[in-house]
Amino acid sequence: MRTSKFFIATQKEVPAEAEIVSHRLMLRASLIRRLSAGIYTWLPLGLRVVRKVEAIVREEMNRAGAIELAMPVVQPGELWRESGRWQAYGPELLRFKDRHEREFVIQPTSEEVVTDLARSELKSYRQLPVHFYQIQSKFRDERRPRFGIMRGREFVMKDGYSFHADYRDLEREYHNMYDTYTRIFSRLGLKFRAVAADTGAIGGTGSHEFHVLAESGEDAIAFCPQSDYAANVELAEALSPATRPAAKETMRKVPTPGMTKCEAVAELLKLPLTRTVKAVAVMHDEQFILLLVRGDHELNEIKAQKVIGLFRFATEGEIQRHLHCPAGYIGPVGAKVRMVADRTVAAMADFVCGANQEGYHLAGVNWGRDASEPEVADIRNVVAGDPSPDGKGKLDIVRGIEVGHIFQLRTKYSEAMGATFLDEKGAARPFEMGCYGIGVTRIVGAAIEQNHDARGIIFPAAIAPFSACIVPIGYHKSTAVREAAERVYAELGAAGIDVLLEDREERPGVLFADMDLIGIPHRIVVGERGLAAGNAEYKARRDDKGSDVPLASAAALLLKKLA
């Protein structure tokens, strides 16, 4: 491809809307343009990257035995009512009516349609297992789209659905997909981590997320450097600490006017935050419950929900009614309500907590003696330094961008929608199902988030819009330069390399800056200076300096680099 015949619309200045690096660079490098909130046009350069990601995903899915199909973007609301998700999904599901007033949705995912397909096409265990997948546009009406393509409303996803006669076979395919995803993200050239995940609202049992590691990631991942343990922080278990030390202090009341935060109280008493306990008041049905976590810890709502059931935070009025003081001063001492303490809290002695009296806290508090022994459970988020749940070291926490997710759906949809097959004995049984997603367009953003420098994007070779570029200095002035550049260009083209020839009539600085910004991994510069000695210059995008290579072997060198 010649740049003069392609569409490159790079910008020096950054549109004000862009918050994170990848978004800024994608706009500046002319990969995307925003059309509406969370909705983007993929410009030719960006689309090439998307296509390369798709190609790798497709190749590996096919290799793993999955079969590609394409399901409609517009789907009848009826099917969604059948699965129960018409109600369950909420406003993220974009719904509309056609001219006959029939309800439709724009698919955020395709469990309903694929299950409908299975129940009409797959009749016998002899046809199983089957794994269908598609790569196409999805729409989720996010309340707040952000970070450009990373959390857009319209996006491209690879979604696959597998059907099995029994759970064993689903597990087999689940592991097959785990391996396939690992291979896909490795081939994409990304630093990533597979983590155990919560199954969330979609239901089912086993689930893993694949995260591209990046500072700007929206998710926190707990992992153990000493082992292969990794889990979403929402899921990682916080183990019980050693046994509770003996009480040394007597309980005393301290005035803490205006201090409603543990931080303030700890500072006043010159105690570390780890000696304080904070209480969170919640309501489960009409029951008032105190959840207790250490001052420096964070309540994990998902874990707490598993212990006490669905809950909401108590209102100021409810707290007054049950504990007769404002929220900033509540604590376990003398509270005649249900209390659930985090494991860490249960193992504390001589701690500080609210006195259930406005303007006062209690210090030197001990379980059993000053407050009744609480119910104990794991209800907090793990923090860096916590022991790894597998017992093999300490946890570390990194941030990640979720780019893949695999689920064991089991029979949630097949049962809801009556999708059954006949087994060996002629009995009708619901399909065991698995579901596997990869955020194709999000990968583009994640890759840039992980690979860039001050000059722009540094694309991993596997997904660069072009593998290499030739930048002639004086293409329009020097016949020798033009001929040399054209020769290398032809050689690489003949070898099937995606090569870009910079033949725009611009100053060299502009050409260099654009190729760097766009992130082409390899560059050959042909100029009269080097040509005099029969040389061209090779430079990798990541390198600071280039090196001379004989013009005659420039193409061969690139072929070797790209092999």
Added chain:
RNA sequence: CGGGGUGUGGCGCAGACUGGUAGCGCGCCUGCUUUGGGAGCAGGAUGUCGGAGGUUCAAAUCCUCUCACCCCGACCA
């Protein structure tokens, strides 16, 4: 959905408080010079100031309504 903010040429912004009919940088066009890291000079084009209504002799500027977008939070996977 709650809170905050912004809409001015293709992009980034100033002008608004104190009303007087719009300006800067980048980009774009023409010419000359320049040509190994986003050139210089000269000339030029481009604005229903998001939209509607109102106040006023006069509105980008003040008022009302409305639309779009951005940020924080909540929500969602």
